Amino acid sequence: MSTAPLSLRLTGATVLRDGALQERSVAVAEGRITKGPLPAVDLSGYLVLPGIVDLHGDAFERQLAPRPTAELPLEMALRATDREAAANGVTTAWLAQGWSWEGGRRGPDQAELLLRALEEHGPRAASDLRVQLRCETHTVDTFDRLLDTVRRHRIDYVVFNNHLSEAAALAESDRDALAHWARSAGGTPDAHLRAVARAQAQARDVPRYLCRLAEAFDALGVRYGSHDDPDGETRETFSMIGAKICEFPQRRAAAALARAVGDPVLMGAPNVVRGGSQAGNVAARDLIRAGLCDALVSDYHYPSLAAAAFRLVDEGLADLPRAWAMISERPAEIMGLADRGRIDYGRRADLTVIDPRNRAVEATIAGGRLAHLSGGAAARFLAAGGEALALAAE
Known part of the structure; x- marks a missing residue:
C-alpha cells in the first residue's frame, strides 16, 4: 500500500x-x-x-493454479499471495515450495522460477516474503543443484519430507487419487508413475544424501527440519542429523519425541480452526493442550492464523498473549529473527x-x-x- x-x-x-x-x-x-x-x-x-510470522504457507499454489489445468503467471500469483497475506496480518511469510521428484509445479524447475520471480517482486512486496524449500528425501540426483539454488537465492529454511511411499501405495490402491495428485503437480498419471519408479531407485543413497545436505546447511546457516513425521522414530532420525524443526507431525508420538529432545513443533492453524486435521492426523488442539506445540502456521489458509489464536482463547487453551505468541514471537525465535515477533x-x-x-x-x-x-x-x-x-x- x-x-x-x-x-x-x-x-x-x-x-x-x-x-x-x-x-x-x-x-x-x-x-x-x-x-x-x-x-x-x-x-x-x-x-x-x-505482525504475524508465518513459517509455512502453500496458499500461493492456489493463486498460481486456481484449477489443476489453469496455470497463471507467477508474478500475478505472487502479487495476489502477498496481498492476501498482508490482509490477514502477516508481515513475514515463507512460501512452501516443493523440491520434489514429482516435477511440475513441485519440482526444482518450478522452484527456481518462483525464486527468480520473487526476487523481482520483492522490492514491491507488502510483506517480507521468503521461500521455504520442501525437499523430498528421494531427490539424490539434485544434490549439487539444490545447494547451488540455496546459495544463490539465500534460502534460509528447508524441510525434508518423504511422500514416496504414499504415492506408491496409491498406484496400487487408488488410481483416481493418484491421477488427482499428478494433476495438482502439473503432470499426468503415467509421468507420475515413472517419477515414482525413478525415485524408488534412489532409496539406498538417501541416508547419505540427507547427511551431506545437513552438513552443508549447517555450514551455510540454513535452518532445516522435517515435514509430516509419521512416528517418533522418524522424528528422532531427522533430529539426529540436525533437522530440528518438526513440522506437522502426524502422530502425538512424533511431537512428544520432538519435545523430549528440544525440537520446536509446528502445526497448521486450519487444523485448530476446523477442530482437526483434514488428513486424519493428530489434532493440533490436542497437542497444544498437552504442551506439545510451539507455533502455528498458515498451511494452506492465511485467515486461519489470527482465527486460530482467538479460537485457543475461546476454548480456554491459552490467553491472548500466549496464543498470539504462537503466530508471532515464537516463530520469529525459531528462525532466529531477533528484530520481529x-x-x-x-x-x-x-x-x-x-x-x-x-x-x-x-x-x-x-x-x-x-x-x-x-x-x-x-x-x-x-x-x-x-x-x-x-x-x-x-
Whole structure:
C-alpha cells in the first residue's frame, strides 16, 4: 500500500507488549518501533498486536493454479499471495515450495522460477516474503543443484519430507487419487508413475544424501527440519542429523519425541480452526493442550492464523498473549529473527490492527509501511488528517 515508511503514533489501543495486554501507544518511524511525539492516529477500541510470522504457507499454489489445468503467471500469483497475506496480518511469510521428484509445479524447475520471480517482486512486496524449500528425501540426483539454488537465492529454511511411499501405495490402491495428485503437480498419471519408479531407485543413497545436505546447511546457516513425521522414530532420525524443526507431525508420538529432545513443533492453524486435521492426523488442539506445540502456521489458509489464536482463547487453551505468541514471537525465535515477533523499541515495525468486536484485521503495518488498511481503521487514519493522512495515503 504505502511506499514511504510511516512516521506516526498509534494511540488509545490495547497493545500486546512485554507479554501482556496494555493500554499504551506505539510510535513508528523509519521502519522501527520508536519513541517521541509524532502525528497521532486514534485507535481506541482496537487491538494492536505484533505482525504475524508465518513459517509455512502453500496458499500461493492456489493463486498460481486456481484449477489443476489453469496455470497463471507467477508474478500475478505472487502479487495476489502477498496481498492476501498482508490482509490477514502477516508481515513475514515463507512460501512452501516443493523440491520434489514429482516435477511440475513441485519440482526444482518450478522452484527456481518462483525464486527468480520473487526476487523481482520483492522490492514491491507488502510483506517480507521468503521461500521455504520442501525437499523430498528421494531427490539424490539434485544434490549439487539444490545447494547451488540455496546459495544463490539465500534460502534460509528447508524441510525434508518423504511422500514416496504414499504415492506408491496409491498406484496400487487408488488410481483416481493418484491421477488427482499428478494433476495438482502439473503432470499426468503415467509421468507420475515413472517419477515414482525413478525415485524408488534412489532409496539406498538417501541416508547419505540427507547427511551431506545437513552438513552443508549447517555450514551455510540454513535452518532445516522435517515435514509430516509419521512416528517418533522418524522424528528422532531427522533430529539426529540436525533437522530440528518438526513440522506437522502426524502422530502425538512424533511431537512428544520432538519435545523430549528440544525440537520446536509446528502445526497448521486450519487444523485448530476446523477442530482437526483434514488428513486424519493428530489434532493440533490436542497437542497444544498437552504442551506439545510451539507455533502455528498458515498451511494452506492465511485467515486461519489470527482465527486460530482467538479460537485457543475461546476454548480456554491459552490467553491472548500466549496464543498470539504462537503466530508471532515464537516463530520469529525459531528462525532466529531477533528484530520481529514482538513490539519493542528498535524492533521492526510489524503490527496487526484488529477490531476485537469481529476480530477482523483492519490494518497491517510491515516494516513501518502500510501493507493493508480497511474498515473502521481506515476511517481512523483518514480522520487523523495532516501528516498522518498524507503518509497513510501514499
